[in-house]
Amino acid sequence: MQAMLDELWKIYRPRMIAAISFYPTMESAPSLLQNRSLKESQPTAYICNDFLCRQPVHTPIEMSILLDSTA
Numbered sequence: 001m002q003a004m005l006d007e008l009w010k011i012y013r014p015r016m017i018a019a020i021s022f023y024p025t026m027e028s029a030p031s032l033l034q035n036r037s038l039k040e041s042q043p044t045a046y047i048c049n050d051f052l053c054r055q056p057v058h059t060p061i062e063m064s065i066l067l068d069s070t071a
Contacts, residue, residue: 004045004059007063008067016067019033044056045063047070
């Protein structure tokens with residue numbers, strides 16, 4: 001999880017909104033975080049752009065590639 005957070009904040013992305021939650025997500029969490037489960041019991045990143053979400057990823061490298069492609 002920490003490696004993914006480090007990757008997320010490595011580059012300044014002024015138009016990005018990051019929503020981060022522990023699992024399981026609390027019922028009071030924003031709707032953006034609802035129904036976003038762990039995949040394969042690993043920390044999971046959901047990268048969405050223009051209301052379209054990509055396949056969830058598990059590694060900092062995969063997450064970085066998706067973030068760079070949505071910039």
